[in-house]
Amino acid sequence: MIRISLFLPNSLVQRVAMDARLIGKSHSDIIRLKLERAYQTEQQAHLSKIAESLRALKGIGTANVSNASETVDEVLYGEHGAWRGTIPTDDP
Numbered sequence: 001m002i003r004i005s006l007f008l009p010n011s012l013v014q015r016v017a018m019d020a021r022l023i024g025k026s027h028s029d030i031i032r033l034k035l036e037r038a039y040q041t042e043q044q045a046h047l048s049k050i051a052e053s054l055r056a057l058k059g060i061g062t063a064n065v066s067n068a069s070e071t072v073d074e075v076l077y078g079e080h081g082a083w084r085g086t087i088p089t090d091d092p
Helices: 010-023 027-057 068-077
Strands: none
Touching: 010 027
């Protein structure tokens, strides 16, 4: 472990001290525990957001494309393709 110094407001120090007395742990143990829980909660929220985004994408593609690498040009640029625009060229 690495020793660091922190500047904390008195109200927070009092809360840590109260928790330390109630649980029977050191101030350092309480601060480590609270930080670990906060980071776990933050990480879980982040992963939940990613999962929600992935669920939103479910079903937007078609399942009947079995040869996408062979038909990508037609699907994007063909007569009924998704591109519906022009391909820019370097010609003046």
